[in-house]
Amino acid sequence: MISVFAFWRSHLQELAILTAEHMLLVAISTIVAVAIGVPLGLFAARRPRLAAPFVAVANIVQTVPSLAMFGFLLPVPVIGGVGARAALAVLTLYGLLPIVRSTIVGITGIDKAIREAGVAMGMTPGELLRQIELPLALLSIVAGIRVAAVVGVGSATIAAAIGAGGLGQYIYRGLSMVDSTVILAGAIPAALLALVVDGGLLWLERRLSARQHTSSRRTAIAAAASIAILTLFGSAIVSARSSGAIIVGSKNFTEQLILGEIVAQTIERETGLPVQRRLNLGGTLICDRALMTGDIDVYVEYTGTALTAIFHRPAAADPTSVTSTVRELYASSGRTLLPPLGYDNTFAILVRGADARARGLRTIEDVAPIAPQWRAGFGYEFLERPDGYPGLAKMYGLDFRSPPQVMDVTLSYRALASGQVDLIAGDATAGLIKGLDLFQLEDNRHYFPPYEAVPIARADTLLKYPQVRKAIERLAGRISPAAMREMNYAADGQHENPADIARKFLTGS
Amino acid sequence: MAVGRAVATTGATALLAGPQVHPARADSYAVLTFTTLRMLDAGNGRDVRASLIGHNRAPLLTILVNGSNVIEGVEFRDVSYRTAGGTRVLDTFSLTVNPGEVLALVGASGAGKTTVLKLVNRLLVADTGEVLVQGKDTRQWDPIRLRRAIGYVIQEVGLFPHLTVGDNVAVVPRLEKWPEKKTRARVHELLQLVALPPDIYADRWPDELSGGQRQRVGVARALAVDPPVLLMDEPFGALDPVTRRQLQQEFRGIQSRVRKCVILVTHDMAEAMTLGDRIAVMDNGRVIWSGPPKEILTCDDERVRQLVEAVLPLSPSQAPTRST
Numbered sequence: 065m066i067s068v069f070a071f072w073r074s075h076l077q078e079l080a081i082l083t084a085e086h087m088l089l090v091a092i093s094t095i096v097a098v099a100i101g102v103p104l105g106l107f108a109a110r111r112p113r114l115a116a117p118f119v120a121v122a123n124i125v126q127t128v129p130s131l132a133m134f135g136f137l138l139p140v141p142v143i144g145g146v147g148a149r150a151a152l153a154v155l156t157l158y159g160l161l162p163i164v165r166s167t168i169v170g171i172t173g174i175d176k177a178i179r180e181a182g183v184a185m186g187m188t189p190g191e192l193l194r195q196i197e198l199p200l201a202l203l204s205i206v207a208g209i210r211v212a213a214v215v216g217v218g219s220a221t222i223a224a225a226i227g228a229g230g231l232g233q234y235i236y237r238g239l240s241m242v243d244s245t246v247i248l249a250g251a252i253p254a255a256l257l258a259l260v261v262d263g264g265l266l267w268l269e270r271r272l273s274a275r276q277h278t279s280s281r282r283t284a285i286a287a288a289a290s291i292a293i294l295t296l297f298g299s300a301i302v303s304a305r306s307s308g309a310i311i312v313g314s315k316n317f318t319e320q321l322i323l324g325e326i327v328a329q330t331i332e333r334e335t336g337l338p339v340q341r342r343l344n345l346g347g348t349l350i351c352d353r354a355l356m357t358g359d360i361d362v363y364v365e366y367t368g369t370a371l372t373a374i375f376h377r378p379a380a381a382d383p384t385s386v387t388s389t390v391r392e393l394y395a396s397s398g399r400t401l402l403p404p405l406g407y408d409n410t411f412a413i414l415v416r417g418a419d420a421r422a423r424g425l426r427t428i429e430d431v432a433p434i435a436p437q438w439r440a441g442f443g444y445e446f447l448e449r450p451d452g453y454p455g456l457a458k459m460y461g462l463d464f465r466s467p468p469q470v471m472d473v474t475l476s477y478r479a480l481a482s483g484q485v486d487l488i489a490g491d492a493t494a495g496l497i498k499g500l501d502l503f504q505l506e507d508n509r510h511y512f513p514p515y516e517a518v519p520i521a522r523a524d525t526l527l528k529y530p531q532v533r534k535a536i537e538r539l540a541g542r543i544s545p546a547a548m549r550e551m552n553y554a555a556d557g558q559h560e561n562p563a564d565i566a567r568k569f570l571t572g573s
Numbered sequence: 574m575a576v577g578r579a580v581a582t583t584g585a586t587a588l589l590a591g592p593q594v595h596p597a598r599a600d601s602y603a604v605l606t607f608t609t610l611r612m613l614d615a616g617n618g619r620d621v622r623a624s625l626i627g628h629n630r631a632p633l634l635t636i637l638v639n640g641s642n643v644i645e646g647v648e649f650r651d652v653s654y655r656t657a658g659g660t661r662v663l664d665t666f667s668l669t670v671n672p673g674e675v676l677a678l679v680g681a682s683g684a685g686k687t688t689v690l691k692l693v694n695r696l697l698v699a700d701t702g703e704v705l706v707q708g709k710d711t712r713q714w715d716p717i718r719l720r721r722a723i724g725y726v727i728q729e730v731g732l733f734p735h736l737t738v739g740d741n742v743a744v745v746p747r748l749e750k751w752p753e754k755k756t757r758a759r760v761h762e763l764l765q766l767v768a769l770p771p772d773i774y775a776d777r778w779p780d781e782l783s784g785g786q787r788q789r790v791g792v793a794r795a796l797a798v799d800p801p802v803l804l805m806d807e808p809f810g811a812l813d814p815v816t817r818r819q820l821q822q823e824f825r826g827i828q829s830r831v832r833k834c835v836i837l838v839t840h841d842m843a844e845a846m847t848l849g850d851r852i853a854v855m856d857n858g859r860v861i862w863s864g865p866p867k868e869i870l871t872c873d874d875e876r877v878r879q880l881v882e883a884v885l886p887l888s889p890s891q892a893p894t895r896s897t
Contacts, residue, residue: 181733184725186719
């Protein structure tokens with residue numbers, strides 16, 4: 065716990081920014097959900113036959129896990145993609161249900177005699193709505209908004225997966241560094257924020273229901289309205305500030321975070337252009353999609369991954385031909401492959417160092433005879449990729465005791481070290497290989513294609529800012545395998561901040 | 574000459590409310606003799622006819638302009654109404670309610686009394702036949718204007734819980750965009766009329782009032798813009814007997830001042846005889862008897878007798894006279 069405080073103290077500014085981003089995400093999505101949900105609820109409340117199926121659909125939307133929702137929205141134009149806009153779309157969808165439902169409940173819960181009295185007094189439908197229905201349903205609606213906002217605070221942590229920022233960044237960063245301090249550094253303020261939002265809206269609810277004169281109810285409503293306006297104002301300022309910047313992306317594991325920082329800081333240093341970081345995006349395909357749509361301008365990819373996972377070509381062993389094939393494929397879709405950074409981050413088939421020494425294991429081939437007694441654990445991506453597990457098992461004749469366990473790649477290192485599984489597929493440059501005394505088996509049959517780290521950038525960005533290309537090209541061949549492993553270990557083993565690690569690397573060499 | 578629809582009259586002097594004067598204002602009623610009526614007729618070339626018909630209490634006058642009633646009463650002509658489910662509620666129902674008159678509509682529950690009221694302010698629309706308010710078919714009225722010309726008091730009161738007593742009474746004046754000062758003066762006046770001192774009650778909330786007080790607010794609210802027609806659906810039904818008696822007395826006092834055309838729905842024969850100038854008995858979707866309260870005691874229709882006998886022994890003092 066003390067380490068969490070220490071972490072906050074050293075990251076005060078970042079914490080403030082992430083918290084502000086988080087609050088903005090929740091506030092904007094909630095406001096939009098209110099703007100859509102309340103009219104929708106009013107509409108549905110008048111047509112009971114519509115209300116039931118509508119609420120059913122909204123319920124189903126609600127059960128879609130938020131990460132899956134982000135995935136669904138990736139290819140959707142305007143609201144999809146990565147970044148704050150897509151996150152807002154998803155959060156708004158989640159906020160809709162409680163608001164629509166509470167509006168329907170609030171309106172249909174009004175005493176029939178009261179509504180009839182209003183109609184019989186000669187109120188037009190609009191007057192009835194404004195003077196009777198909305199004021200009487202307000203309490204229920206605000207309760208729905210409270211639920212939506214509190215759920216929003218939770219869901220917004222996941223928005224970090226598509227680079228929308230917020231406190232979820234700490235959680236993801238902590239997960240990828242297997243560092244519970246960093247996870248807590250994000251999770252605790254998120255939980256506090258949920259409590260504050262809950263308390264604040266509860267206060268508003270009490271205010272509204274209190275036996276007070278219309279004037280003070282108006283004060284409460286005015287207070288809520290001004291918060292809404294300030295939020296929209298704030299978000300306008302924030303989004304204005306970030307426009308025109310070069311956006312650097314990265315995937316969601318330690319090495320990518322460090323690479324993202326190295327690229328971002330290099331551009332900042334060399335060109336003076338403003339740089340926005342959308343690090344920690346949830347996977348290869350999300351990064352690729354984001355680069356395609358312009359949600360990011362540059363990120364670091366691995367040639368073998370691009371060849372097989374992005375372009376669906378068969379794996380090839382020759383590094384030079386792989387690089388040139390990938391360069392052409394990227395060029396044909398408006399993207400430019402910049403010179404390799406200098407190391408190859410191939411998949412590393414890892415076993416415990418103790419096992420390797422005791423059984424004299426050296427290559428993947430050596431494992432085949434003992435595989436039936438072993439359990440394997442792989443990341444989801446590795447299980448599915450064309451250059452992943454199925455081909456590997458076939459080439460080496462691996463047949464494990466049970467089907468491989470699916471687990472988070474970064475967690476699998478610890479799972480291996482602690483004996484929960486006996487073999488994993490990690491990254492050759494992972495710092496934890498050294499830190500946890502793991503042993504990398506040699507791919508002696510050359511199953512894995514080369515995975516050279518290469519920055520990929522949007523061609524139009526490079527045309528517009530030639531100095532960006534120059535800056536990134538200065539990184540060509542600068543990162544050796546040893547240097548990368550060391551930096552990974554600094555993050556995973558010594559819990560250093562990726563930004564600091566990148567800074568040390570750039571200034572020290 | 575059609576008969577039976579008229580303004581309250583005394584002798585040969587008619588209280589006339591024609592299209593040329595706002596019918597709702599007591600102070601703007603034109604007091605006319607038959608002579609002036611004919612002169613008025615001659616002056617504008619319209620076909621104005623009037624006739625006196627006999628009545629046991631006071632002679633009534635019918636005035637027709639170009640063949641239509643110009644009075645501000647309510648008339649049902651052969652009205653039939655079925656619910657959405659197809660149940661027949663009203664079957665060639667005919668009834669005339671004169672201005673200044675309290676018509677008490679009685680009948681067993683389910684007889685269609687509330688439906689009659691809702692047809693007047695167009696919460697419901699007749700399947701066949703016509704409902705005339707101030708001589709005009711409700712279907713030709715703008716429903717909003719029609720409803721604002723009709724006060725409506727219901728048993729559940731239907732006070733708006735989010736508005737104070739004063740704001741509840743002020744709802745229709747504010748809908749009508751009265752100047753705020755006039756609205757406040759009117760609220761003050763009405764709360765006094767229903768014996769709720771405004772200084773004490775105007776800022777109270779509905780749920781701070783007793784049932785009787787809420788019902789008074791309901792009456793005040795219905796009278797707010799001085800509508801010519803007042804519909805009352807079991808207005809005192811939910812009250813304890815003492816409060817009910819008290820409110821009935823007050824209502825008589827109020828009515829003697831405001832002289833509305835009132836349709837009072839009740840299943841309580843005693844209340845009908847206390848408040849009604851005329852009683853109409855409903856059964857099976859029709860009026861089976863109508864007349865002044867004391868005549869109902871001598872009515873030999875079995876269905877009417879049952880209603881009367883059910884109540885008389887319990888409240889002998891309610892009957893205006895007793896036939897031994």
